Amino acid sequence: MTTSSVDIALFATKIGLIFFVILTLAAYLVFAERRILAWVQDRKGPNRVGPFGLLQPLADLIKLLTKEDFLPAAADKWLFYLAPAMAAIPAIMIFAVIPFGAPLNVAGHTVPLVVADLNIGLLFFLALSSIAVYGVAIGGWASNSKYALLGGIRGLAQLISYELSMGLSLVPIVMLARSFSLTDIVNAQAGVPFIVYQPLAFIIFLISITAECKRIPFDLPEAEGELVAGFHTEYSGMRFGLFFVGEYINIIVLGGLATTLFLGGWHGPLLPPVVWFSLKTLSFAFFFIWMRGTLPRLRYDQLMHLGWKVLTPLALLNILITAWWLMLRT
Amino acid sequence: MGIVLSDKKEMEHMSLLSDITAIAGGFGVTLRHMLRRPVTIQYPEEKRTPYPRFRARIVLTRDPDGGERCVACYLCSAACPVDCISMQSAEQEDGRRYAAWFRINFSRCIFCGLCAEACPTMAIQMTPDYEICKRDIMDLLYEKEDLLIDGCGKDDSYNFYRHAGIGVTQLRGEGLEETKPVDVRSLMP
Numbered sequence: 001m002t003t004s005s006v007d008i009a010l011f012a013t014k015i016g017l018i019f020f021v022i023l024t025l026a027a028y029l030v031f032a033e034r035r036i037l038a039w040v041q042d043r044k045g046p047n048r049v050g051p052f053g054l055l056q057p058l059a060d061l062i063k064l065l066t067k068e069d070f071l072p073a074a075a076d077k078w079l080f081y082l083a084p085a086m087a088a089i090p091a092i093m094i095f096a097v098i099p100f101g102a103p104l105n106v107a108g109h110t111v112p113l114v115v116a117d118l119n120i121g122l123l124f125f126l127a128l129s130s131i132a133v134y135g136v137a138i139g140g141w142a143s144n145s146k147y148a149l150l151g152g153i154r155g156l157a158q159l160i161s162y163e164l165s166m167g168l169s170l171v172p173i174v175m176l177a178r179s180f181s182l183t184d185i186v187n188a189q190a191g192v193p194f195i196v197y198q199p200l201a202f203i204i205f206l207i208s209i210t211a212e213c214k215r216i217p218f219d220l221p222e223a224e225g226e227l228v229a230g231f232h233t234e235y236s237g238m239r240f241g242l243f244f245v246g247e248y249i250n251i252i253v254l255g256g257l258a259t260t261l262f263l264g265g266w267h268g269p270l271l272p273p274v275v276w277f278s279l280k281t282l283s284f285a286f287f288f289i290w291m292r293g294t295l296p297r298l299r300y301d302q303l304m305h306l307g308w309k310v311l312t313p314l315a316l317l318n319i320l321i322t323a324w325w326l327m328l329r330t
Numbered sequence: 331m332g333i334v335l336s337d338k339k340e341m342e343h344m345s346l347l348s349d350i351t352a353i354a355g356g357f358g359v360t361l362r363h364m365l366r367r368p369v370t371i372q373y374p375e376e377k378r379t380p381y382p383r384f385r386a387r388i389v390l391t392r393d394p395d396g397g398e399r400c401v402a403c404y405l406c407s408a409a410c411p412v413d414c415i416s417m418q419s420a421e422q423e424d425g426r427r428y429a430a431w432f433r434i435n436f437s438r439c440i441f442c443g444l445c446a447e448a449c450p451t452m453a454i455q456m457t458p459d460y461e462i463c464k465r466d467i468m469d470l471l472y473e474k475e476d477l478l479i480d481g482c483g484k485d486d487s488y489n490f491y492r493h494a495g496i497g498v499t500q501l502r503g504e505g506l507e508e509t510k511p512v513d514v515r516s517l518m519p
Protein backbone atom coordinates (compact mmCIF):
# COMPACT_ATOMS: atom_id res chain seq x y z
CA MET A 1 0.00 0.00 0.00
CA THR A 2 1.43 3.33 -1.02
CA THR A 3 0.55 6.46 0.83
CA SER A 4 0.47 9.49 -1.42
CA SER A 5 0.62 13.07 -0.18
CA VAL A 6 -3.10 13.39 -1.00
CA ASP A 7 -3.84 10.55 1.39
CA ILE A 8 -1.81 12.18 4.12
CA ALA A 9 -3.50 15.53 3.52
CA LEU A 10 -6.94 13.91 3.65
CA PHE A 11 -5.97 12.11 6.84
CA ALA A 12 -4.76 15.30 8.50
CA THR A 13 -7.92 17.14 7.47
CA LYS A 14 -10.02 14.35 8.90
CA ILE A 15 -8.25 14.45 12.27
CA GLY A 16 -8.32 18.24 12.40
CA LEU A 17 -12.00 18.26 11.58
CA ILE A 18 -12.77 15.67 14.25
CA PHE A 19 -10.87 17.64 16.89
CA PHE A 20 -12.65 20.83 15.93
CA VAL A 21 -16.11 19.27 15.82
CA ILE A 22 -15.73 17.27 19.03
CA LEU A 23 -14.33 20.16 21.07
CA THR A 24 -16.91 22.62 19.78
CA LEU A 25 -19.66 20.11 20.34
CA ALA A 26 -18.44 19.48 23.89
CA ALA A 27 -18.49 23.21 24.61
CA TYR A 28 -21.98 23.54 23.19
CA LEU A 29 -23.12 20.46 25.06
CA VAL A 30 -22.35 22.35 28.28
CA PHE A 31 -24.55 25.15 26.99
CA ALA A 32 -27.26 22.70 25.88
CA GLU A 33 -27.16 21.03 29.27
CA ARG A 34 -27.62 24.33 31.06
CA ARG A 35 -30.52 25.28 28.79
CA ILE A 36 -32.27 21.92 28.99
CA LEU A 37 -31.86 21.64 32.76
CA ALA A 38 -33.28 25.15 32.99
CA TRP A 39 -36.31 24.12 30.95
CA VAL A 40 -36.82 21.10 33.19
CA GLN A 41 -36.91 23.50 36.13
CA ASP A 42 -39.24 25.98 34.34
CA ARG A 43 -36.40 28.46 33.89
CA LYS A 44 -34.89 29.91 30.73
CA GLY A 45 -31.22 29.28 31.28
CA PRO A 46 -28.30 31.33 29.93
CA ASN A 47 -29.69 33.61 27.20
CA ARG A 48 -27.75 36.84 27.59
CA VAL A 49 -24.49 36.33 25.71
CA GLY A 50 -25.20 36.63 22.00
CA PRO A 51 -28.43 35.53 20.29
CA PHE A 52 -30.23 32.95 22.47
CA GLY A 53 -27.08 32.87 24.63
CA LEU A 54 -25.21 31.02 21.89
CA LEU A 55 -21.91 32.76 22.68
CA GLN A 56 -22.05 31.54 26.28
CA PRO A 57 -19.38 28.81 25.72
CA LEU A 58 -17.01 31.51 24.43
CA ALA A 59 -17.63 33.63 27.50
CA ASP A 60 -17.05 30.57 29.70
CA LEU A 61 -13.81 29.85 27.88
CA ILE A 62 -12.52 33.39 28.38
CA LYS A 63 -13.49 33.21 32.04
CA LEU A 64 -11.72 29.88 32.56
CA LEU A 65 -8.58 31.01 30.74
CA THR A 66 -8.24 34.22 32.72
CA LYS A 67 -8.77 32.63 36.11
CA GLU A 68 -6.00 31.94 38.57
CA ASP A 69 -4.25 28.61 38.08
CA PHE A 70 -4.25 27.43 41.66
CA LEU A 71 -1.97 24.78 43.14
CA PRO A 72 -2.88 23.66 46.68
CA ALA A 73 -0.15 23.63 49.32
CA ALA A 74 1.53 20.23 49.58
CA ALA A 75 -0.13 19.01 46.40
CA ASP A 76 1.84 16.62 44.22
CA LYS A 77 2.68 19.19 41.57
CA TRP A 78 3.35 17.05 38.50
CA LEU A 79 0.54 14.60 39.08
CA PHE A 80 -1.75 17.52 39.80
CA TYR A 81 -0.86 19.08 36.46
CA LEU A 82 -1.06 15.77 34.62
CA ALA A 83 -4.44 14.55 35.88
CA PRO A 84 -6.77 16.81 33.83
CA ALA A 85 -5.02 15.79 30.62
CA MET A 86 -5.28 12.14 31.63
CA ALA A 87 -9.01 12.56 31.99
CA ALA A 88 -9.61 14.40 28.72
CA ILE A 89 -7.15 12.81 26.27
CA PRO A 90 -8.30 9.15 26.50
CA ALA A 91 -11.88 10.36 26.04
CA ILE A 92 -11.09 12.00 22.72
CA MET A 93 -8.78 9.14 21.67
CA ILE A 94 -11.66 6.67 21.84
CA PHE A 95 -13.23 8.54 18.95
CA ALA A 96 -10.39 7.34 16.74
CA VAL A 97 -12.00 3.92 16.35
CA ILE A 98 -15.60 5.06 15.89
CA PRO A 99 -16.78 5.10 12.26
CA PHE A 100 -18.96 8.17 11.85
CA GLY A 101 -20.02 7.83 8.23
CA ALA A 102 -19.95 5.73 5.08
CA PRO A 103 -16.61 5.78 3.20
CA LEU A 104 -16.30 8.84 0.98
CA ASN A 105 -14.78 9.13 -2.48
CA VAL A 106 -12.59 12.24 -2.72
CA ALA A 107 -10.63 12.75 -5.97
CA GLY A 108 -10.40 9.06 -6.64
CA HIS A 109 -9.32 8.20 -3.11
CA THR A 110 -11.57 6.22 -0.84
CA VAL A 111 -11.66 7.90 2.55
CA PRO A 112 -13.09 5.75 5.33
CA LEU A 113 -14.77 8.06 7.81
CA VAL A 114 -12.93 6.62 10.78
CA VAL A 115 -9.49 7.62 11.99
CA ALA A 116 -8.18 4.13 12.65
CA ASP A 117 -10.11 1.01 11.74
CA LEU A 118 -8.42 -1.16 14.36
CA ASN A 119 -9.28 -4.84 14.23
CA ILE A 120 -9.46 -4.72 18.04
CA GLY A 121 -11.38 -1.42 18.18
CA LEU A 122 -13.66 -2.61 20.96
CA LEU A 123 -10.76 -3.65 23.18
CA PHE A 124 -9.08 -0.32 22.44
CA PHE A 125 -12.17 1.43 23.73
CA LEU A 126 -12.36 -0.71 26.87
CA ALA A 127 -8.67 -0.09 27.58
CA LEU A 128 -8.87 3.68 27.09
CA SER A 129 -12.04 4.05 29.13
CA SER A 130 -10.23 2.41 32.03
CA ILE A 131 -7.24 4.72 31.59
CA ALA A 132 -9.52 7.76 31.77
CA VAL A 133 -10.38 6.95 35.36
CA TYR A 134 -6.71 7.36 36.27
CA GLY A 135 -7.20 11.08 35.65
CA VAL A 136 -9.90 11.06 38.30
CA ALA A 137 -7.95 8.94 40.78
CA ILE A 138 -4.65 10.80 40.31
CA GLY A 139 -6.34 14.18 40.38
CA GLY A 140 -8.04 13.21 43.63
CA TRP A 141 -4.81 11.90 45.11
CA ALA A 142 -2.56 14.75 44.00
CA SER A 143 -4.84 17.48 45.35
CA ASN A 144 -3.93 16.61 48.95
CA SER A 145 -7.49 17.29 50.00
CA LYS A 146 -9.96 15.00 51.76
CA TYR A 147 -12.85 15.73 49.44
CA ALA A 148 -10.74 15.20 46.35
CA LEU A 149 -9.28 11.96 47.71
CA LEU A 150 -12.72 10.60 48.58
CA GLY A 151 -13.85 11.53 45.08
CA GLY A 152 -10.89 9.73 43.56
CA ILE A 153 -11.54 6.62 45.64
CA ARG A 154 -15.16 6.63 44.61
CA GLY A 155 -14.07 6.96 40.99
CA LEU A 156 -12.01 3.79 41.29
CA ALA A 157 -14.69 1.90 43.21
CA GLN A 158 -17.20 2.91 40.57
CA LEU A 159 -14.86 1.75 37.81
CA ILE A 160 -14.58 -1.78 39.14
CA SER A 161 -18.36 -1.98 39.56
CA TYR A 162 -19.44 -0.92 36.09
CA GLU A 163 -16.47 -1.87 33.91
CA LEU A 164 -17.15 -5.59 34.20
CA SER A 165 -20.79 -5.37 33.22
CA MET A 166 -19.91 -2.97 30.41
CA GLY A 167 -17.36 -5.37 28.96
CA LEU A 168 -19.67 -8.34 29.36
CA SER A 169 -22.60 -6.55 27.77
CA LEU A 170 -20.49 -6.07 24.64
CA VAL A 171 -19.60 -9.75 24.26
CA PRO A 172 -22.93 -10.63 22.54
CA ILE A 173 -22.28 -7.80 20.05
CA VAL A 174 -18.94 -9.33 19.16
CA MET A 175 -20.59 -12.72 18.90
CA LEU A 176 -23.21 -11.36 16.51
CA ALA A 177 -20.81 -9.31 14.39
CA ARG A 178 -17.98 -11.89 14.59
CA SER A 179 -15.49 -9.02 14.82
CA PHE A 180 -13.89 -6.62 17.28
CA SER A 181 -13.60 -3.95 14.60
CA LEU A 182 -16.21 -1.24 14.98
CA THR A 183 -16.42 -0.81 11.21
CA ASP A 184 -17.35 -4.48 10.85
CA ILE A 185 -19.86 -4.15 13.67
CA VAL A 186 -21.54 -1.23 11.90
CA ASN A 187 -21.56 -3.14 8.62
CA ALA A 188 -23.14 -6.13 10.36
CA GLN A 189 -26.02 -3.83 11.34
CA ALA A 190 -26.80 -2.71 7.78
CA GLY A 191 -30.13 -4.54 7.95
CA VAL A 192 -31.26 -4.64 11.56
CA PRO A 193 -29.56 -2.71 14.38
CA PHE A 194 -28.33 -4.89 17.25
CA ILE A 195 -30.66 -3.23 19.75
CA VAL A 196 -33.42 -5.43 18.29
CA TYR A 197 -31.48 -8.61 19.09
CA GLN A 198 -29.86 -7.33 22.28
CA PRO A 199 -32.22 -5.02 24.20
CA LEU A 200 -30.91 -6.30 27.54
CA ALA A 201 -27.29 -5.72 26.54
CA PHE A 202 -28.27 -2.25 25.38
CA ILE A 203 -29.81 -1.37 28.75
CA ILE A 204 -26.82 -2.76 30.65
CA PHE A 205 -24.46 -0.85 28.37
CA LEU A 206 -26.47 2.36 28.75
CA ILE A 207 -26.37 2.13 32.55
CA SER A 208 -22.66 1.33 32.45
CA ILE A 209 -21.73 4.25 30.20
CA THR A 210 -23.72 6.58 32.44
CA ALA A 211 -21.43 5.46 35.23
CA GLU A 212 -18.46 5.66 32.88
CA CYS A 213 -18.97 9.34 32.11
CA LYS A 214 -19.79 10.05 35.75
CA ARG A 215 -23.25 11.39 35.09
CA ILE A 216 -26.16 11.55 37.50
CA PRO A 217 -27.38 9.12 38.91
CA PHE A 218 -23.81 7.78 39.06
CA ASP A 219 -21.87 11.02 39.60
CA LEU A 220 -20.43 9.75 42.87
CA PRO A 221 -16.81 10.89 42.22
CA GLU A 222 -17.90 14.53 42.07
CA ALA A 223 -21.13 14.42 44.11
CA GLU A 224 -21.41 18.15 44.77
CA GLY A 225 -23.86 17.66 47.61
CA GLU A 226 -21.44 15.53 49.60
CA LEU A 227 -17.90 16.12 48.34
CA VAL A 228 -17.99 19.80 47.23
CA ALA A 229 -16.81 18.83 43.73
CA GLY A 230 -15.12 15.52 44.43
CA PHE A 231 -11.91 14.84 42.56
CA HIS A 232 -11.74 18.31 40.97
CA THR A 233 -12.46 20.28 44.14
CA GLU A 234 -8.99 21.85 44.15
CA TYR A 235 -8.79 22.58 40.44
CA SER A 236 -9.33 26.04 39.03
CA GLY A 237 -9.21 27.80 35.71
CA MET A 238 -8.53 25.83 32.56
CA ARG A 239 -7.38 22.72 34.44
CA PHE A 240 -10.86 22.43 35.87
CA GLY A 241 -12.09 23.28 32.37
CA LEU A 242 -10.19 20.33 30.98
CA PHE A 243 -11.84 17.94 33.46
CA PHE A 244 -15.16 19.51 32.62
CA VAL A 245 -14.74 19.38 28.86
CA GLY A 246 -13.38 15.84 29.20
CA GLU A 247 -16.63 14.82 30.81
CA TYR A 248 -18.62 16.21 27.90
CA ILE A 249 -16.28 14.72 25.30
CA ASN A 250 -16.90 11.46 27.11
CA ILE A 251 -20.65 11.90 26.71
CA ILE A 252 -20.28 12.48 22.97
CA VAL A 253 -17.84 9.62 22.51
CA LEU A 254 -19.81 7.13 24.56
CA GLY A 255 -23.00 8.23 22.86
CA GLY A 256 -21.27 7.64 19.55
CA LEU A 257 -20.12 4.25 20.74
CA ALA A 258 -23.60 3.22 21.85
CA THR A 259 -24.83 4.37 18.45
CA THR A 260 -22.17 2.30 16.71
CA LEU A 261 -22.71 -0.82 18.76
CA PHE A 262 -26.48 -0.92 19.11
CA LEU A 263 -28.24 1.60 16.87
CA GLY A 264 -26.59 0.68 13.59
CA GLY A 265 -24.03 3.48 13.53
CA TRP A 266 -24.35 5.67 10.47
CA HIS A 267 -26.90 3.42 8.77
CA GLY A 268 -30.27 5.02 8.20
CA PRO A 269 -32.72 5.88 5.44
CA LEU A 270 -32.95 9.15 3.47
CA LEU A 271 -30.52 11.34 5.42
CA PRO A 272 -26.75 11.22 4.76
CA PRO A 273 -24.81 8.79 7.00
CA VAL A 274 -22.92 11.50 8.95
CA VAL A 275 -26.20 13.20 9.80
CA TRP A 276 -27.68 9.91 11.01
CA PHE A 277 -24.64 9.29 13.18
CA SER A 278 -24.78 12.79 14.67
CA LEU A 279 -28.51 12.56 15.31
CA LYS A 280 -28.22 9.25 17.13
CA THR A 281 -25.20 10.41 19.13
CA LEU A 282 -26.83 13.68 20.15
CA SER A 283 -30.01 11.89 21.17
CA PHE A 284 -27.87 9.96 23.66
CA ALA A 285 -26.43 13.25 24.88
CA PHE A 286 -29.96 14.58 25.27
CA PHE A 287 -30.97 11.46 27.16
CA PHE A 288 -28.05 11.93 29.59
CA ILE A 289 -29.07 15.53 30.23
CA TRP A 290 -32.70 14.53 30.62
CA MET A 291 -31.66 11.83 33.08
CA ARG A 292 -29.64 14.38 35.04
CA GLY A 293 -32.75 16.49 35.36
CA THR A 294 -34.80 13.53 36.57
CA LEU A 295 -32.94 11.08 38.77
CA PRO A 296 -31.32 11.55 42.17
CA ARG A 297 -27.78 10.38 42.89
CA LEU A 298 -27.37 6.77 44.02
CA ARG A 299 -25.54 5.89 47.19
CA TYR A 300 -22.03 4.44 47.00
CA ASP A 301 -23.10 0.94 48.03
CA GLN A 302 -26.18 1.04 45.80
CA LEU A 303 -24.00 1.46 42.74
CA MET A 304 -21.76 -1.43 43.80
CA HIS A 305 -24.85 -3.53 44.50
CA LEU A 306 -26.30 -2.68 41.10
CA GLY A 307 -23.06 -3.35 39.26
CA TRP A 308 -22.04 -6.60 40.93
CA LYS A 309 -25.30 -8.24 41.94
CA VAL A 310 -27.60 -7.17 39.13
CA LEU A 311 -25.86 -6.03 35.97
CA THR A 312 -22.97 -8.49 35.88
CA PRO A 313 -25.12 -11.64 36.35
CA LEU A 314 -27.62 -10.31 33.83
CA ALA A 315 -24.85 -9.65 31.32
CA LEU A 316 -23.50 -13.17 31.83
CA LEU A 317 -26.97 -14.63 31.37
CA ASN A 318 -27.35 -12.58 28.22
CA ILE A 319 -24.10 -13.98 26.83
CA LEU A 320 -25.32 -17.49 27.57
CA ILE A 321 -28.66 -16.95 25.89
CA THR A 322 -27.05 -15.31 22.85
CA ALA A 323 -24.57 -18.16 22.50
CA TRP A 324 -27.36 -20.71 22.75
CA TRP A 325 -29.44 -18.87 20.20
CA LEU A 326 -26.52 -18.55 17.78
CA MET A 327 -25.77 -22.26 18.17
CA LEU A 328 -29.38 -23.19 17.41
CA ARG A 329 -29.42 -20.96 14.34
CA THR A 330 -26.42 -22.55 12.68
CA MET B 331 -24.92 -6.32 60.88
CA GLY B 332 -27.56 -3.64 61.07
CA ILE B 333 -26.65 -2.49 57.58
CA VAL B 334 -27.10 -5.98 56.20
CA LEU B 335 -30.51 -6.26 57.84
CA SER B 336 -31.72 -2.96 56.37
CA ASP B 337 -30.36 -4.06 53.01
CA LYS B 338 -32.50 -7.20 53.20
CA LYS B 339 -35.51 -5.11 54.07
CA GLU B 340 -34.83 -2.97 51.03
CA MET B 341 -34.72 -6.07 48.89
CA GLU B 342 -38.10 -7.20 50.15
CA HIS B 343 -39.67 -3.89 49.28
CA MET B 344 -38.08 -3.82 45.88
CA SER B 345 -40.55 -4.53 43.15
CA LEU B 346 -39.06 -4.28 39.71
CA LEU B 347 -42.24 -3.28 37.94
CA SER B 348 -43.20 -0.50 40.34
CA ASP B 349 -39.61 0.77 40.31
CA ILE B 350 -39.56 0.97 36.54
CA THR B 351 -42.94 2.69 36.34
CA ALA B 352 -41.81 5.15 39.02
CA ILE B 353 -38.66 6.01 37.10
CA ALA B 354 -40.58 6.33 33.84
CA GLY B 355 -43.06 8.57 35.62
CA GLY B 356 -40.19 10.78 36.75
CA PHE B 357 -38.91 11.05 33.21
CA GLY B 358 -42.42 11.97 32.10
CA VAL B 359 -42.66 14.76 34.66
CA THR B 360 -39.35 16.30 33.61
CA LEU B 361 -40.29 16.03 29.94
CA ARG B 362 -43.59 17.81 30.59
CA HIS B 363 -41.78 20.60 32.41
CA MET B 364 -39.23 20.84 29.60
CA LEU B 365 -42.06 21.68 27.20
CA ARG B 366 -43.80 24.06 29.55
CA ARG B 367 -43.34 27.83 29.31
CA PRO B 368 -40.65 29.05 31.71
CA VAL B 369 -41.86 31.18 34.59
CA THR B 370 -38.80 33.43 34.42
CA ILE B 371 -39.38 37.17 34.29
CA GLN B 372 -36.54 38.80 32.33
CA TYR B 373 -36.07 41.44 34.99
CA PRO B 374 -34.56 44.62 33.59
CA GLU B 375 -36.64 44.30 30.42
CA GLU B 376 -39.82 42.86 31.91
CA LYS B 377 -41.00 44.05 35.26
CA ARG B 378 -43.62 42.53 37.48
CA THR B 379 -46.29 45.00 38.61
CA PRO B 380 -46.27 44.89 42.40
CA TYR B 381 -49.48 44.85 44.38
CA PRO B 382 -50.67 48.21 45.76
CA ARG B 383 -49.77 47.22 49.32
CA PHE B 384 -46.28 46.01 48.34
CA ARG B 385 -43.85 47.25 50.98
CA ALA B 386 -40.95 49.14 49.45
CA ARG B 387 -39.64 52.73 49.42
CA ILE B 388 -41.02 54.74 52.33
CA VAL B 389 -42.52 58.19 51.75
CA LEU B 390 -43.85 61.02 53.89
CA THR B 391 -47.26 62.16 52.72
CA ARG B 392 -49.18 65.39 53.01
CA ASP B 393 -52.73 65.95 54.16
CA PRO B 394 -55.44 67.04 51.66
CA ASP B 395 -54.73 70.68 52.41
CA GLY B 396 -51.09 70.29 51.47
CA GLY B 397 -49.64 70.44 54.96
CA GLU B 398 -47.13 67.91 56.22
CA ARG B 399 -48.87 65.05 58.00
CA CYS B 400 -45.86 64.18 60.14
CA VAL B 401 -46.13 65.49 63.68
CA ALA B 402 -42.68 64.22 64.71
CA CYS B 403 -44.07 61.97 67.43
CA TYR B 404 -41.14 59.50 67.15
CA LEU B 405 -43.48 56.48 67.13
CA CYS B 406 -42.10 55.24 63.81
CA SER B 407 -38.57 55.59 65.00
CA ALA B 408 -39.49 53.73 68.21
CA ALA B 409 -41.24 50.97 66.27
CA CYS B 410 -38.40 50.51 63.83
CA PRO B 411 -36.63 47.22 64.65
CA VAL B 412 -33.42 48.27 62.94
CA ASP B 413 -33.36 51.88 64.08
CA CYS B 414 -33.16 53.37 60.63
CA ILE B 415 -35.48 56.34 61.22
CA SER B 416 -34.29 59.44 62.99
CA MET B 417 -35.73 62.93 63.27
CA GLN B 418 -35.83 66.12 65.28
CA SER B 419 -39.18 67.49 66.35
CA ALA B 420 -40.01 71.19 66.27
CA GLU B 421 -43.09 73.31 66.78
CA GLN B 422 -44.66 75.95 64.59
CA GLU B 423 -45.87 79.21 66.03
CA ASP B 424 -49.47 77.98 66.10
CA GLY B 425 -48.39 74.99 68.17
CA ARG B 426 -48.47 72.49 65.29
CA ARG B 427 -45.58 70.03 65.52
CA TYR B 428 -43.38 69.09 62.60
CA ALA B 429 -40.04 67.36 61.98
CA ALA B 430 -37.18 69.83 61.67
CA TRP B 431 -35.29 67.08 59.90
CA PHE B 432 -36.32 63.54 59.13
CA ARG B 433 -33.98 60.85 57.89
CA ILE B 434 -34.44 57.23 56.81
CA ASN B 435 -31.37 55.09 56.26
CA PHE B 436 -32.49 52.76 53.48
CA SER B 437 -29.27 50.78 53.68
CA ARG B 438 -30.57 49.54 57.01
CA CYS B 439 -34.28 49.49 56.38
CA ILE B 440 -35.78 45.97 56.23
CA PHE B 441 -39.11 47.15 54.77
CA CYS B 442 -41.10 45.52 57.56
CA GLY B 443 -43.75 48.26 57.52
CA LEU B 444 -43.89 48.64 61.30
CA CYS B 445 -43.25 52.39 60.98
CA ALA B 446 -46.24 52.80 58.68
CA GLU B 447 -48.36 50.76 61.12
CA ALA B 448 -47.22 52.84 64.05
CA CYS B 449 -47.87 56.21 62.44
CA PRO B 450 -50.92 57.87 64.01
CA THR B 451 -51.25 60.52 61.30
CA MET B 452 -50.72 58.23 58.26
CA ALA B 453 -47.78 60.40 57.34
CA ILE B 454 -45.27 57.62 56.83
CA GLN B 455 -46.35 55.13 54.15
CA MET B 456 -44.86 52.34 52.06
CA THR B 457 -44.91 52.54 48.25
CA PRO B 458 -44.46 49.71 45.71
CA ASP B 459 -41.34 51.34 44.24
CA TYR B 460 -38.79 48.61 44.96
CA GLU B 461 -35.96 49.78 42.73
CA ILE B 462 -33.77 51.69 45.14
CA CYS B 463 -30.19 50.73 44.34
CA LYS B 464 -27.32 53.15 44.60
CA ARG B 465 -23.63 52.93 43.76
CA ASP B 466 -22.74 54.91 46.88
CA ILE B 467 -24.18 53.74 50.17
CA MET B 468 -24.45 57.32 51.41
CA ASP B 469 -26.99 57.95 48.65
CA LEU B 470 -29.32 55.61 50.52
CA LEU B 471 -29.68 58.15 53.32
CA TYR B 472 -32.98 59.81 52.44
CA GLU B 473 -33.55 63.22 53.98
CA LYS B 474 -36.92 64.80 54.56
CA GLU B 475 -36.98 66.55 51.18
CA ASP B 476 -36.31 63.20 49.46
CA LEU B 477 -39.04 61.48 51.43
CA LEU B 478 -41.76 64.09 51.27
CA ILE B 479 -44.20 63.69 48.39
CA ASP B 480 -46.90 66.06 47.21
CA GLY B 481 -49.86 63.70 47.44
CA CYS B 482 -51.80 62.06 50.23
CA GLY B 483 -50.71 58.51 49.51
CA LYS B 484 -53.17 55.78 50.40
CA ASP B 485 -55.83 57.81 52.21
CA ASP B 486 -56.53 61.02 50.35
CA SER B 487 -59.09 62.47 52.75
CA TYR B 488 -57.49 61.93 56.13
CA ASN B 489 -56.32 64.98 57.97
CA PHE B 490 -55.05 64.33 61.46
CA TYR B 491 -55.92 67.77 62.77
CA ARG B 492 -59.57 67.33 61.76
CA HIS B 493 -59.79 64.48 64.27
CA ALA B 494 -57.29 65.33 66.97
CA GLY B 495 -54.73 67.89 67.95
CA ILE B 496 -57.37 69.81 69.79
CA GLY B 497 -56.81 73.50 70.08
CA VAL B 498 -53.85 73.58 67.76
CA THR B 499 -55.22 74.34 64.31
CA GLN B 500 -58.86 74.87 65.17
CA LEU B 501 -60.89 75.76 68.15
CA ARG B 502 -62.08 73.20 70.65
CA GLY B 503 -65.13 71.33 69.43
CA GLU B 504 -64.47 72.03 65.75
CA GLY B 505 -63.12 68.55 65.02
CA LEU B 506 -65.17 66.00 63.03
CA GLU B 507 -65.99 63.64 65.88
CA GLU B 508 -66.29 66.38 68.45
CA THR B 509 -69.26 68.12 69.93
CA LYS B 510 -69.15 71.71 71.06
CA PRO B 511 -67.70 72.14 74.52
CA VAL B 512 -70.35 72.34 77.13
CA ASP B 513 -70.47 75.30 79.42
CA VAL B 514 -70.53 73.44 82.70
CA ARG B 515 -72.14 76.35 84.40
CA SER B 516 -75.21 75.95 82.16
CA LEU B 517 -75.73 72.46 83.52
CA MET B 518 -76.39 73.69 87.00
CA PRO B 519 -79.69 72.78 88.46
